[in-house]
Amino acid sequence: MIKKIFIIFVSILIILWFLTPVFLIVLASLTPSEDYYDQQRILPKRLTFDHLYKLFVVLDGWRATLNSLQVAAMAIGLSFLVGLPAGYVLTRYVFPGKNAIRLSILLTRSFPTLIIAVPLIMIYLRLGIGDTLFSVALAHTSFILPFVVLITTSILSGISVEYEEAGMIFGLSRIGAFMKITLPLALPGLAASAIFAFIMSWNEVFISSVLTFVNRTLPAQILNTAMTSPDYFKFAAGTVMAIPAMVFIFFTRKYLMSMWGISLK
Amino acid sequence: MAKVRIENLKKYFGSVKALNGIDIEIKDGKFVVLLGPSGCGKTTLLRCISGLEKVTEGKIFFDSTDVTNLPPKSRNVSMVFQSYAVWPHMKVYENIAYPMKIKGYDKNKIEEKVLWAAKTLNISELLDRYPAQLSGGQRQRVAVARAIVLEPEVLLMDEPLSNLDALLRVSMRSELKKLQERLGTTTIYVTHDQVEAMTMGDEIAVMQNGVIQQYGTPEEIYHKPANVFVAGFIGSPQMNFMEVQILKEKNELFLRNESLNIRLTDDLKTELGNKIQNKNDVFILGIRPENIHKEKTDISKFEPIEGKVYFIERLGSDTIVHLEFKGTRIVSKLPGDVKINEGESLKMYIDLSKIHVFSKIDGKALI
Numbered sequence: 123m124i125k126k127i128f129i130i131f132v133s134i135l136i137i138l139w140f141l142t143p144v145f146l147i148v149l150a151s152l153t154p155s156e157d158y159y160d161q162q163r164i165l166p167k168r169l170t171f172d173h174l175y176k177l178f179v180v181l182d183g184w185r186a187t188l189n190s191l192q193v194a195a196m197a198i199g200l201s202f203l204v205g206l207p208a209g210y211v212l213t214r215y216v217f218p219g220k221n222a223i224r225l226s227i228l229l230t231r232s233f234p235t236l237i238i239a240v241p242l243i244m245i246y247l248r249l250g251i252g253d254t255l256f257s258v259a260l261a262h263t264s265f266i267l268p269f270v271v272l273i274t275t276s277i278l279s280g281i282s283v284e285y286e287e288a289g290m291i292f293g294l295s296r297i298g299a300f301m302k303i304t305l306p307l308a309l310p311g312l313a314a315s316a317i318f319a320f321i322m323s324w325n326e327v328f329i330s331s332v333l334t335f336v337n338r339t340l341p342a343q344i345l346n347t348a349m350t351s352p353d354y355f356k357f358a359a360g361t362v363m364a365i366p367a368m369v370f371i372f373f374t375r376k377y378l379m380s381m382w383g384i385s386l387k
Numbered sequence: 388m389a390k391v392r393i394e395n396l397k398k399y400f401g402s403v404k405a406l407n408g409i410d411i412e413i414k415d416g417k418f419v420v421l422l423g424p425s426g427c428g429k430t431t432l433l434r435c436i437s438g439l440e441k442v443t444e445g446k447i448f449f450d451s452t453d454v455t456n457l458p459p460k461s462r463n464v465s466m467v468f469q470s471y472a473v474w475p476h477m478k479v480y481e482n483i484a485y486p487m488k489i490k491g492y493d494k495n496k497i498e499e500k501v502l503w504a505a506k507t508l509n510i511s512e513l514l515d516r517y518p519a520q521l522s523g524g525q526r527q528r529v530a531v532a533r534a535i536v537l538e539p540e541v542l543l544m545d546e547p548l549s550n551l552d553a554l555l556r557v558s559m560r561s562e563l564k565k566l567q568e569r570l571g572t573t574t575i576y577v578t579h580d581q582v583e584a585m586t587m588g589d590e591i592a593v594m595q596n597g598v599i600q601q602y603g604t605p606e607e608i609y610h611k612p613a614n615v616f617v618a619g620f621i622g623s624p625q626m627n628f629m630e631v632q633i634l635k636e637k638n639e640l641f642l643r644n645e646s647l648n649i650r651l652t653d654d655l656k657t658e659l660g661n662k663i664q665n666k667n668d669v670f671i672l673g674i675r676p677e678n679i680h681k682e683k684t685d686i687s688k689f690e691p692i693e694g695k696v697y698f699i700e701r702l703g704s705d706t707i708v709h710l711e712f713k714g715t716r717i718v719s720k721l722p723g724d725v726k727i728n729e730g731e732s733l734k735m736y737i738d739l740s741k742i743h744v745f746s747k748i749d750g751k752a753l754i
């Protein structure tokens with residue numbers, strides 16, 4: 123009984139710890155400016171969607187959101203196009219240098235983005251894809267791809283190769299067996315990692331702001347505009363950034379857990 | 388249904404020679420068991436036959452078709468995997484139906500065949516369940532149903548009973564065997580369990596180190612083992628082995644070492660006589676525990692041995708006696724009800740019509 127109360131107490135503490143800032147951000151983003159600057163007031167008299175509206179419509183937030191979605195979609199598509207076969211090979215085949223490849227996949231994460239940003243811009247300009255969404259997607263792919271390779275490796279190694287071999291015995295080609303047997307079994311995990319990859323791209327701000335001027339993604343746009351705006355505006359931007367990610371995670375938390383090998387309940 | 392012929396098959400994994408020259412011809416409709424200790428290459432051979440594994444060298448024929456380089460799906464083989472490999476995202480019905488769906492059978496035909504296979508394996512009530520809702524034994528039945536539903540030319544099974552509990556294993560043995568007899572499908576069955584092999588196989592191929600040591604009926608394998616390995620691998624408890632020399636005296640042949648001096652019967656003498664070249668060669672005498680008795684009869688000639696009972700294993704139906712006999716230990720299998728105590732002195736009789744003699748050099752059987 124005491125233990126139960128203790129667990130509930132700690133849980134509430136943890137929830138408050140994480141949700142209070144989110145709550146304050148959302149609240150501030152909905153607070154009318156006169157209430158916001160009123161020192162006497164903690165809770166606003168009324169709520170307004172003014173800031174969000176301005177952010178989206180007046181400051182081109184909707185275009186940036188679309189850009190963000192496009193970049194994320196391209197980055198995820200590219201990452202899975204390359205990462206899924208790579209993960210498959212790393213799980214199903216034994217070949218010389220396999221462990222070296224695994225390690226070097228992690229190594230790519232050890233270069234600070236700051237260092238590669240300038241060379242990247244130079245290369246993109248030379249290729250004629252400077253200031254395009256595709257160039258941002260490519261840059262995002264560079265950090266999403268290793269993640270996708272590692273995650274698909276662990277997802278696929280959890281699926282017995284015999285399911286696939288049974289498929290081949292009973293009439294499928296190797297690729298067919300992968301598509302029809304292994305992929306459906308891997309799908310929940312892959313979907314979760316796709317969502318995770320989406321959030322990685324969605325939240326990325328540095329590369330996006332450096333690489334683009336016109337076609338900014340949402341975080342880059344916000345960084346650019348909100349920094350020079352009133353505080354409640356910054357909070358509105360924070361809300362816009364945080365809510366979609368939180369909603370995604372809420373609906374896919376079961377898969378996310380299973381992706382990392384933790385099972386819920 | 389097809390005859391399977393394998394010629395000089397080799398499969399290397401880097402430096403590991405998993406199969407090192409397999410030659411075998413399996414007659415149409417036979418139930419053949421690949422038997423051998425773990426790691427001897429049974430699974431690899433089965434996978435080469437299925438096409439899941441590419442061969443390093445050699446050829447595989449189904450009837451007169453060379454299938455060596457065909458992918459699995461073009462070979463018309465079926466397989467029951469050790470882990471069953473029943474697809475977890477499909478219901479039992481879909482699992483059994485899927486091979487036919489791939490091949491484009493029409494719906495009615497599929498249903499008819501699934502129901503037939505389910506009935507044959509007694510799983511008609513389970514068709515609507517997912518594999519996760521089945522017991523191990525039921526999952527195995529689904530795997531077998533899926534394997535027979537397309538009436539393959541060759542049915543392959545890799546230790547299909549090894550994950551079942553002991554009681555279920557015994558009943559599945561006879562059930563699988565009867566099923567195979569009814570279907571008449573050429574079947575290759577892998578196991579490391581000699582009892583399974585002896586009870587199920589029309590023929591047994593005993594393997595070791597990637598080579599088939601002997602291929603024959605269970606009777607041949609048991610009564611006429613081709614070499615020391617087969618003789619030692621088949622039979623429980625293991626055959627007694629002793630080094631002996633063969634000596635010729637006054638037109639008689641003697642098997643002799645420090646503790647034994649056996650005069651060979653006339654039959655064995657003629658059989659062995661012309662196979663011995665060098666007088667000083669060392670041979671291995673093999674005697675099965677069940678051929679050492681407590682009483683002698685008139686049917687055959689016996690050699691008495693006398694020693695002290697060192698250890699007794701009472702198994703209920705049998706009694707295993709370890710006899711200390713002039714410095715060596717000899718194991719004998721007696722009926723379950725014999726009255727013997729450890730430590731007492733005991734006289735036993737070796738049935739000379741059942742002894743085996745192997746060459747020490749290459750282990751090959753001489754008689």
Ligand SMILES: Nc1ncnc2c1ncn2[C@@H]1O[C@H](COP(=O)(O)OP(=O)(O)O)[C@@H](O)[C@H]1O
Pocket residue numbers: 400403404405423424425426427428429430431432
């Ligand atoms: N994919 C593989 N890679 C490397 N070695 C293998 C592979 N498969 C089997 N082997 C080796 O080949 C030998 C035979 O294995 P296997 O056919 O599985 O034996 P069994 O089924 O008789 O226990 C073993 O030494 C095993 O380690």
Ligand SMILES: [Mg+2]
Pocket residue numbers: 429430431
């Ligand atoms: Mg095996």
